[in-house]
Amino acid sequence: MNTNQVTFREATIQDLDKIVFMLSDDVLGSKRELYKQPLPESYIKAFQSINADPNNELIVACYGEKIIGVQQITFTPYITHQGGWRATIEGVRTASSERGKGVGSLLIQWAIQRAKERGCHIVQLTTDKKRPEALHFYEKLGFTATHEGLKLHI
Template sequence: MPELIFRRATRADLEAIVDMLVDDYIGAKREDGSRPLNARYVAAFAAIEADPNQFLAVVEEDGEIVGSLQLTFIPGIARLGMWRGQIEGVRIKTSRRGSGLGHKMFDWAIAQCRAKGCELVQLAMDKTRTDTLRFYESLGFKASHEGLKLDLSK
């Protein structure tokens, strides 16, 4: 079995990350897979790269990007100043879905949160992703809070 390499994303990885964002029934409606890359992706990458509490990760196998996720480390005053790890933008290349890669990605991401001193890991997901919810629950995540979003793009 080929070795998986978990590492910080570079600008050279951005097209592969965007391709995985687009290759999804929700992402296909809201992402832009055109080339050259939409300047908003490039600007977002630069902001993430400059922020020490952001970690855009890729998973590489045999020189190919097969997964990606973003970690955000959030300091807080509540809960005695507890740090939280936020996991977002989890994507796995279509050909690798169902292979156990998701479990390995979450094991890695949770270990990164622990190493940063986080005492809680949180994530949000679209409610229509029922398979994803079952997967997260199998990892021990609990739907303990309700979340709301306000779309400011319109």
């Protein structure tokens, strides 16, 4: 695969099946996602909410017509940092057939450029502690672990 030929675009509802498949196609994703046909209504509703929100973008990476990666970028205004905007990257996934070929790096670099275009001063993301290789991947792209993140599932 020639990474110079990878393109990026906003996802459409027709992409949702492939996106959910990619999210479910790894050890952690297989435990928290529910990929089946038809897709559960919760994915469709989530897509519709993301699509309707101008501060959310669900982006797919494509090689020709084939979707090979996905990420969600959320743009949030903050009172802190003098009222600046942040971009949060979530749900980054590369198709299993394309892992290790540079697609993940392209996704993150694209998101950083998009954050700059939107006037953000911080790009942030989280990675599961069960994915130490992902932490190393993000550090190689310039991210630093500056905060301890906490979650409460309700």
